[in-house]
Amino acid sequence: MTSACGQTLVAVTELDTDREPPLTVYATTPPRGPAARRTGAAPATRRPGTAPRSDGPDSARARRGRTRAIAPTALAVGALTLLYLVLPGPEAGLPAEGRITLVVFAGAVLAWTCTRWDDVFVSLAAALSLTLLGVLRPDELFGALGDGVIWLLIAAFVLAAALTAAGLPDRLAVALLTRAGSVRGLAHLLTAALVVSALLVPATSGRAALALPVFLAVARALPGRERVVRALSLLIPTVILLSAVATLTGAGAHLITVEVLRTATGEGIDFGGWLLAGLPLAVVGSHLAAELVLLLMTRRADRRRRLVLRQVDLVADGGSTPPRADRRAKSVAMLVCLIVLAWCTETWHGVEPALIALIGALAVTAPGVGTVSLSPALRSVPWSLLLFMAATAVLGGALLDSGAADWLMGTLLNGVAAGEASAAGFLALVVVVSTAAHLVLQSRSARSSVLVPLLVPAAVVFGLNPAAVAFASTAAAGFCHTLPSSAKPVAMFADLGSLPGYGRRDLLRLSALLAPLLAALVLGFAWFVWPHLGLPLR
Template sequence: MITRMERQLEKQNRIIKWTLKLSIKSLVIFSIHVLSMLLIILIDGLDYRAKISLFAFLLAMTLWITTKIPAGLVAITLIMFIILMNAGEPDLLYHSLSEEVVWLMIGSFIIGEAVKVSGLAERLTFLILRKFNKKSNMLLGLSSVLFASAFFIPSTSGRAALSLPIMNQLSQKFSPKEQSVLAILAPVIILMSTSATLIGAGSHLIGIGLLESTVDQSISYIQWLIWGVPFALVITFVSFLLIKWMLWPRNGLKVIESEQTEGKIIDKKQLNGEEKKTLILILFLVAGWVTESIHGFDIAFTTMVGAILIMTPNYGIISWKQGMNSVSWNLIVFVAAATALGKVLVDTGIVKWIENEILSVLHLFIGAPDWLIVLIILLVTVTSHLYITSHTTRAIVFIPGLLLFAETIGVNPATVAFISLIGMNYCVTVPVSSKALLLFYEEGEISYEASNLVKISAVLMPIYILVMMIFYFSYWQWTGMYL
């Protein structure tokens, strides 16, 4: 007969064995979650709904970065957690699929499939391969093309959508490890080049609009080019070198295997009917994106119009079934749930609370030297992507407060607006902070791990701030920028 003491010993042994099975990493993650929960409970300025939502968001960020659990499963589980804890309504789950970014990505996948099926992606791939026979040269060439696209495609997500099928086709010439680097390189270069032009991101136009309506100042398109292009060139090149140095495999083949005979045949062929239709459609999409302010339809709606035309029976390029099969539904569910998690931060007042806390601290710097004011603005704006996942929302939330801060301490609002908008363009730490990053995250053909993005950001973020500081006290002041 088993005594009570023996049962207790057996139970203790089971607990010890279970504890030993837990890795140190798991214990660290669990400890972080417990600590963050305790800290959130102690915050006085947030109500119950806000505290639950903030804990869920931090939990999601940690699990995405540190574990192999599918990102979509994490996001949708935590949405359900918020609802079950009575911190949100079931509509939070249902309405997540109505987000603009969800439909933008569905349309982008369909258009990408058309570019691939028509043969246009293959043609462009061989055109690039003909120009470059070394992988390092090709990476630099691709980065140059992506940088140049900022001047005629006024959307980071639009540029990512058009580059996706090309990157998928080119990735066949690279090893799996190299493909994961390509999946990070493309969106990062797209994001770093955003600062080159006023139309590079919608947040720029929002920020300038707020500047005009608040203090009756503005920054012209030409002035933005003068300030933005040199900075964008430098930080894009630095990002390229950093990604290549930190992530690119050292022992891989340096030369791309030649397929010149097949490439010449494709190159000499005239564009077929499908390629012509696809090319015309892409030009239509670019025109629709550029003229958004005229017709009033946002980029997601324009993209879906293009996707519908692509799948039109008898006249389109691919069938409905092909279009639906091309969509990475795993990624779509993740994006929908992750976007809803970010939206909850705004709806429950967490973002407003963070904004008030930050701005209350900023007012302590009245009379501070220029270098300290610039540094504080950069620390606030560059890190804002960690808790406000929407680029546009960051501009709407922070620009009015920062303009008020500029007037309070007696500095130039236009300079504060420009520095703030450039600072907000940094959003490289987690996939949910940018639609361009999301398009390449967990995609079927090429993808990257969130942990690699964090590694890059840990080094790139301080470099980004440093380069902005150097630019302000040198080139930008020489060209008329002052506080």
């Protein structure tokens, strides 16, 4: 969707206005101050070549600033030290490695939630700490970067780059949106296009980047209809986040969930199984959210008013319509369809999804066949995301392998009787906590790395299928709409310059209604739909 609609890059330069003015060094004795002149006191002498000492308010503020910066760090270190001393040892069932893992994991969660440190830095520092402390072997840390899920995501981004270079997302958007005859029809056709994009483009931020120029083109084609434009500015990121559950590559958190399940139980969820369970939830949840956005942000007259969008209206700067697909574009589209089909039939042929994706990535970048060469396609891969995924997956695996997760959930659930009512209550609690977790942990991958390792042993206690519980938690954790900073797609559509966009109050109103709706939807699917799609709850 980027090639036809264009993008605008905005560079913001920040000036450092907090720098202290340079000190003046006098060639002779500095002038005496007023107090010294009044009393006749001799000026204080200082060693030649040294700057005068400043005891003014600026120096005091600087000292207070340093104190405020050091105090939280010292407090956190003290709290983690106290946690290590309070935690029991092997005599209580907590191995020494598990004790260390809990402390390091608590430190990572504390840094994710209470500091502005980069998420990748925190996760790598935590994984490195576990390695240096002997909980992890070096080959476990380095081997995480060579895991199949990392290669799967790399190849998926290459496939997405080939699709974008072929202009297929643009043509899909134009073909769907020009069929809209009303605002409601436009909203649901746009929702359908975004759901389909989840099957083609990995990661929510990548899909948001593709959808932004399409939204700008639609907004320009709707002059004087500010309420509709504002509604669409909120609808697009909402649907992008809710539809990510449709596919295994829709978010990095999904791959972390599968890796943790494979580490804990020996079995994960393959691409076809995830698609079969996630796509219906994505379709229903996305269209319900689209209808909710329309009801909250538009009037009945807006929704019923006739709408006519032409192809030329959806092209940036009034340019030409997207060109017809050439031979290479058709070849890429066919290859991607074959790759998705091979992913879905993994249980039949036994070829790993990462290997299939790598074959497809080489095919769509082959000379004379593909629409993009391999080197430019690799530049579109978000390597920081892959590092973050690898590090958080290592943390989740350490929680399970060290025995920390089993001990923690056994302690928390000690004395809880496993029964039908308690299992239902546990699942409801899991969904509610996962839905609200974005208020504490903004990173979707971090939420999965924290929750899923703890939920796997707890699900066994209640007699539930760990895969079903982990899937429900990951699906509910896809809700992150409360604040503009809660997710990258929401932030991307928060400030649109001169175009009318949604406000913070609009986001809060939507979240207040969408959060319980999504939680109820996930619970309904877990009990009544997914068992018929190969993901039983028990």
